[in-house]
Amino acid sequence: MAFSDIRLEQKQAALQDLKGIKELFASRNWFPGTSGNLSVRVGDFNPEQFYFAVTASGKDKSVHTPEDYLFVDQNGVPCEATGLKPSAETLIHCEIYRKTGCGAIFHVHTIDNNLISDWYGEQGYVPAQGIELIKAFNIWEEDAAIRIPILPNYAEIPRIAELVPDAIDPAVPGILLRNHGIYAWGNNAFEAKKHLEAFEFIFEYSYRRLLLNAARLHSAQ
Ligand SMILES: CSCCC(=O)C(=O)COP(=O)(O)O
Numbered sequence: 001m002a003f004s005d006i007r008l009e010q011k012q013a014a015l016q017d018l019k020g021i022k023e024l025f026a027s028r029n030w031f032p033g034t035s036g037n038l039s040v041r042v043g044d045f046n047p048e049q050f051y052f053a054v055t056a057s058g059k060d061k062s063v064h065t066p067e068d069y070l071f072v073d074q075n076g077v078p079c080e081a082t083g084l085k086p087s088a089e090t091l092i093h094c095e096i097y098r099k100t101g102c103g104a105i106f107h108v109h110t111i112d113n114n115l116i117s118d119w120y121g122e123q124g125y126v127p128a129q130g131i132e133l134i135k136a137f138n139i140w141e142e143d144a145a146i147r148i149p150i151l152p153n154y155a156e157i158p159r160i161a162e163l164v165p166d167a168i169d170p171a172v173p174g175i176l177l178r179n180h181g182i183y184a185w186g187n188n189a190f191e192a193k194k195h196l197e198a199f200e201f202i203f204e205y206s207y208r209r210l211l212l213n214a215a216r217l218h219s220a221q
Pocket residue numbers: 033034035036037055056057058059086087088089107
């Protein structure tokens with residue numbers, strides 16, 4: 001399928017989804033200092049050829065402008081003539097789409113995801129068990145345990161992108177970059193948002209639990 005075969009309404013719907021999510025996440029301060037990026041896929045999925053709308057690089061994501069998004073292909077190359085640069089992290093989106101066939105990917109930097117990814121960075125995953133929000137990932141087993149993968153935060157994005165396919169756990173729709181942020185995805189923007197919110201809940205919970213455990217140890221001394 002060529003990009004020009006995709007219906008205009010579908011492209012506009014993707015841009016509307018991105019606009020709504022961007023506004024909501026900005027209101028939560030989830031894009032400090034222009035950080036973060038968002039994408040929504042359009043058209044049929046073929047791992048060798050697909051297209052998605054992605055945020056332009058370096059923009060203030062708390063405001064709306066006509067230059068906020070562009071469409072790129074499976075290699076992160078713009079589909080139309082534009083002066084806009086796709087997100088510097090577009091290659092990571094490309095690898096997540098290629099591997100999962102998902103419909104939307106959201107990346108945010110928060111204090112909680114940075115702290116927890118650094119705390120567990122050496123072991124390469126954040127352990128989470130028995131937290132109700134794990135059900136947001138469609139895991140319904142009692143006392144379910146998951147591992148949220150953490151990748152090193154190399155300066156060169158292609159070095160990170162090449163690690164992505166092997167790091168993805170099909171049951172866990174997210175990957176952390178150590179001391180950087182999280183990528184969460186889903187079949188569509190609604191699901192990707194739900195997953196991202198569940199991850200952020202788990203990170204805040206885990207961080208606070210570590211503090212409480214440390215306080216308990218301290219008070220027992
Ligand atoms: C200013 S934060 C450093 C870059 C980054 O991690 C990020 O998420 C934003 O990069 P983009 O090119 O998508 O604006």
